Amino acid sequence: MLGFKDIIGHEKIKEHLQKAIESDHVSHAYILTGETGMGRKSLANAFSMTLLCERGKSDPCMECHACKQVMTNNHPDLIFVTHEKPGSIGVDDIRGQINDTIMIRPYSSYYKIYIVDEAEKMTVQAQNALLKTIEEPPSYVIIMLLTTNQEAFLPTILSRCVQLKLKPQTDAVVKSYLMGSLGIKESRADIYAAFARGNLGRAIHLASSEEFQLLYSELLHMLKHLKEMDIMELLFYIKKMKDENLDIYDCLDFMQLWYRDILMYKVTQDINLLIFREEFNTMKEMSASSAYDGIETILKAIDKARIRLDANVNMELAMELMLLVMKEN
Secondary structure, eight states: OOOGGGSOSOHHHHHHHHHHHHTTOOOSEEEEEOOTTSSHHHHHHHHHHHHHOTTOOSSOOSOSHHHHHHHTTOOTTEEEEOOSSTTOBOHHHHIIIIITTTTSOOSSSSOEEEEETTGGGBOHHHHHHHHHHHHSOOTTEEEEEEESOGGGSOHHHHHTSEEEEOOOOOHHHHHHHHHHHHOOOHHHHHHHHHHHTTOHHHHHHHHHOHHHHHHHHHHHHHHHHGGGOOHHHHHHHHHHHHHTTOOHHHHHHHHHHHHHHHHHHHHHOOGGGOSOGGGHHHHHHHHHHSOHHHHHHHHHHHHHHHHHHHTTOOHHHHHHHHHHHHHHO
16 A cells, blocks of 8 residues: 555645645545546545554654554554445445444544545435535544546535546656566557556556457557458458457557557657657558558548447447558558
């Protein structure tokens, strides 16, 4: 478990939370919004550990009994709200784990902290039950709602919580972490960082994901030889992607980055601006043999395939139409 100083990025959110602790103006309810992997849990845990730390500073000492209890998930005043149904957090979950216990004072700390992960899954009834608690909580209670989508909350919940939205990291920050902490070589770190779009947790996952390595090798081979393949070979690749359960949106993102590099090199002739620098020779050849409008047509076809998939068009049909445009341009 990390302290504030160990969390990469999110400086404004860390500063806000630490200043609240220092000035003794901690709110009774917070909403932390961000994609999975962006650090919502790490921030909530660091905030909780700091509040419960026996030394009372703006960063947890990581050494006192309270900090050690938090790090081993054994602190009696830090409650993680759970739910049996994977798709929803019901009114009984909120009543049983928060409302019915909230008047019991903290066992060993000044604060009693409730963390609700996947809080966007709360039903309307559950939110209304929680609202009564948020409106008039005991002075020692802090409720933290962690979510990927705060639009799922009732306006009355939103208006009574401090809302903190996590922003993507820069590619440079993600790349630096991958190279420095995980020892990943620069050319691969560039790809993971670009693919993760500022989500450090996602970049770390990609670096160790066998599925992504498979996606990388399969798509790289197809894109490099696409012009030479006939339609039956392309259809085979579509079927292969489906059979191997590769995320089709990840495939589209990969293709978009590939053709973005071809366009970038055609415009700048600068290898340092490429994401796929390991494939420089192929990039050079493809940029020389491709027209500007042809590359732009391909990028639009990738966007169109994404739109078709969102509209529930058959995956194989959407991909076939896109690959035909790629082959023709």
